[in-house]
Amino acid sequence: MKSHRYPVDLTDEQIEEFGRELDAIRDEVFDARGDSDRAYILRVIKTQRSLAVIGRFIIYLSLFFIPAWGHALASWPVMLGIMALGTVMLGVAKILENMEIAHNVLHAQWDWMKDPEIQSNTWEWDTMSPSDRWMHSHNVVHHTWTNVLEKDLDVGYGIMRVTPMQKWKPAYLLQPVYFILLMLLFEEGVALHEQAIDDHLKGKNKFADFKPLMKRIGYKIWRQVAKDYIAWPLAAALVAIPISFYVPFSPLMVFAMVAGANAIANLMRNIWAFIIIFCGHFPAGAHNFTLEQIEGETRARWYLRQMLGSCNIEGGRLFHILSGNLSHQIEHHLFPDMCSNRYKEVAPRVRALADRYGIPYNSASLLRQFGTTWLKNLRLAFPGGGEPYDGNRQQATQS
Amino acid sequence: MRQPSPPSPGSAPSIWSRLSTLTDYFAWPLRTSHYLELVNPLWTTHKLQARVVKVWDETRDARTLTLRPGLNWRGHRAGQHVRIGIPANGKHYTRTYTISSPPERDDDCFTITVKAIDKGTISHHIVRNIKVGDYLPIGLPQGDFYLPDAQPVQPLFITAGSGITPAFSMLNSLIAQGRLPDTCHLHYAPHEFDVVLGKELKALAQKHDRYHLHLLYTRDGEDKRHARFSTAQLDALCPDWKERDVYACGPPALLEAVEHCFEQAGRSRHLHIERFRAPFTEIPADAVGGRVRFAQSNVDTEGDSETPLLKVAEAAGMNPPHGCRMGICHTCNTTLKSGCVRDLRTGEILNEAGSIVQTCICAAAGDCELDL
Numbered sequence A: 001m002k003s004h005r006y007p008v009d010l011t012d013e014q015i016e017e018f019g020r021e022l023d024a025i026r027d028e029v030f031d032a033r034g035d036s037d038r039a040y041i042l043r044v045i046k047t048q049r050s051l052a053v054i055g056r057f058i059i060y061l062s063l064f065f066i067p068a069w070g071h072a073l074a075s076w077p078v079m080l081g082i083m084a085l086g087t088v089m090l091g092v093a094k095i096l097e098n099m100e101i102a103h104n105v106l107h108a109q110w111d112w113m114k115d116p117e118i119q120s121n122t123w124e125w126d127t128m129s130p131s132d133r134w135m136h137s138h139n140v141v142h143h144t145w146t147n148v149l150e151k152d153l154d155v156g157y158g159i160m161r162v163t164p165m166q167k168w169k170p171a172y173l174l175q176p177v178y179f180i181l182l183m184l185l186f187e188e189g190v191a192l193h194e195q196a197i198d199d200h201l202k203g204k205n206k207f208a209d210f211k212p213l214m215k216r217i218g219y220k221i222w223r224q225v226a227k228d229y230i231a232w233p234l235a236a237a238l239v240a241i242p243i244s245f246y247v248p249f250s251p252l253m254v255f256a257m258v259a260g261a262n263a264i265a266n267l268m269r270n271i272w273a274f275i276i277i278f279c280g281h282f283p284a285g286a287h288n289f290t291l292e293q294i295e296g297e298t299r300a301r302w303y304l305r306q307m308l309g310s311c312n313i314e315g316g317r318l319f320h321i322l323s324g325n326l327s328h329q330i331e332h333h334l335f336p337d338m339c340s341n342r343y344k345e346v347a348p349r350v351r352a353l354a355d356r357y358g359i360p361y362n363s364a365s366l367l368r369q370f371g372t373t374w375l376k377n378l379r380l381a382f383p384g385g386g387e388p389y390d391g392n393r394q395q396a397t398q399s
Numbered sequence B: 001m002r003q004p005s006p007p008s009p010g011s012a013p014s015i016w017s018r019l020s021t022l023t024d025y026f027a028w029p030l031r032t033s034h035y036l037e038l039v040n041p042l043w044t045t046h047k048l049q050a051r052v053v054k055v056w057d058e059t060r061d062a063r064t065l066t067l068r069p070g071l072n073w074r075g076h077r078a079g080q081h082v083r084i085g086i087p088a089n090g091k092h093y094t095r096t097y098t099i100s101s102p103p104e105r106d107d108d109c110f111t112i113t114v115k116a117i118d119k120g121t122i123s124h125h126i127v128r129n130i131k132v133g134d135y136l137p138i139g140l141p142q143g144d145f146y147l148p149d150a151q152p153v154q155p156l157f158i159t160a161g162s163g164i165t166p167a168f169s170m171l172n173s174l175i176a177q178g179r180l181p182d183t184c185h186l187h188y189a190p191h192e193f194d195v196v197l198g199k200e201l202k203a204l205a206q207k208h209d210r211y212h213l214h215l216l217y218t219r220d221g222e223d224k225r226h227a228r229f230s231t232a233q234l235d236a237l238c239p240d241w242k243e244r245d246v247y248a249c250g251p252p253a254l255l256e257a258v259e260h261c262f263e264q265a266g267r268s269r270h271l272h273i274e275r276f277r278a279p280f281t282e283i284p285a286d287a288v289g290g291r292v293r294f295a296q297s298n299v300d301t302e303g304d305s306e307t308p309l310l311k312v313a314e315a316a317g318m319n320p321p322h323g324c325r326m327g328i329c330h331t332c333n334t335t336l337k338s339g340c341v342r343d344l345r346t347g348e349i350l351n352e353a354g355s356i357v358q359t360c361i362c363a364a365a366g367d368c369e370l371d372l
Ligand code: FES
Pocket: B321, B322, B323, B324, B325, B326, B327, B328, B329, B330, B331, B332, B333, B358, B359, B360, B361
């Protein structure tokens, strides 16, 4: 019997059977977790922290190669080369922290270790959004309601049209600009991705209603800014003051250079996170769903929706780690609390299962996934692009 | 000699803590201590750790670990215990062990002696897998099972198995202070070769006339019944027991017998007991649900074996945190204070206090108490 409204040619019983097979994979992997998984995450954390401090000190080190020092190696190319090295290390550390560590810790992927240091409810991450705010909008809203229009706020983040099912309005003409802006200011965008703020802009609530929330977000932003744009640059500038009597170079410039390097590291992280995350649900072939479509959804159908709505990116080992294993977006959406180092081994099994049941498995290179995301963004800035969802339609639309 | 200094509330923050408030601006959202840990795990302030500096096999299933605690450690009193975090199979377990070394030890280390007990995954793990160079998270010394500082007491120790450890620490402390009083000690072990710290005890007994050691083997010799604790046996081995202060530590059966004996004699006030609480609840054979207690809300109710605890709480008029209701978001996480719950997806039983429970997909398996 087929009573469901998902765009696959499977009977209800087949979908349930498919769900049971996925459950079995989940249970098997969860049972197998052990010392090697713990060793993995501890190693990543240690690497990340070391990279971050070493990167920051290399940025400091580069200041000793400013031409004003007058020694043999002191020249702009050497100085900038060293500073670039430090900046890249810091940027990679920030990427690792946000993607492979914090995102996954906050998904409770490592709660099973019961390590009081690595728990989803106490972890705070290196970004402007307070972790518990993000956990709500991400773990609860996005992961439960993945790709469901009017439910999942991540469908276009309230500013973009990512599926023709969203009705076009003139504001979407600007979405290629938003796309770029969000890429550059991803961190800030995530921090302010709050229903309350959205409502406020639409005049639906008073500022007083969510003042405590803004205070919390504000404090988090202040500490992030204080670290990257005050503490680290200021310490360098303070040391530079006495030195400036002997080496003719302004401490203000020193401050600006360190702050600049930190800004570039943050920018690297923003762009990278944006690219990986946008490849998760927006490339060509990803499905969106209507509320009617998911009425009475069982766990197996939820699995099916996750598969139809998520996209993988192909790449090597390092690529997967740097993407926080979100390159295995499908597996992550099926098993959000499975520790990320296990997605790689689960992926071929999930793919085989998808093949067997004739369910599309959207996996392609970064170029293809990001390219089609970008093209879709351009196309959907204009009306049309596929059949819109008018609130009464029964059939799913492939975008 | 290091004396424990009680934490002094309201004392001025140390220079270090003031400095670290400043350096924490560089380390945010972590603390400075997280980066110090990269250099030396013993320097941390966000958690206390100890380095395993020596492992010594006491018997075939008991091992003594010598631990060098981090900088924030404070000295212990002989007889106190300490919580130790042990990673086994990737999971972190917390267990409490008595410190077996005297506080007078001069290398700033302390020792714990662990016996592998049946079904005790963790004690087995310690006895088999912990090696020199490992770092273990530890707590500060705790407990009020220790000898008083002031008046000289004539102690009688009644111990069994690994219950020897606090007594051993007290004895060594008294000896190190040069004030060992007339001491009687009854220690029970299954066999002679099984005595935890056996050699050390015998050496002490030989060296110090005032220390009267009686080793009793409950599974050796012809008449095994005689080896078990009884008032008659106590009369025989330590006739003046009614004049002594008694320190007892061992398995529940022994402690019960000792308590009973002292109650009869009206000497309960002079009996000091250290109990090791089992970290596990026995899994009820017919786990069909039971009494559910939500500790923080002070709500008691009933839960069956199929209804998720989240629903049980809601039916009782509570509104605990939740999100997806399908086990993926972990918004509903809480901790198990006692009892057993079952994961409805996998059938796995959680029975260790402190386990994390997802209320939306766990049901009661017997009685349980949650931190909600
Ligand atoms: S409510 Fe989401 S895991 Fe329990």
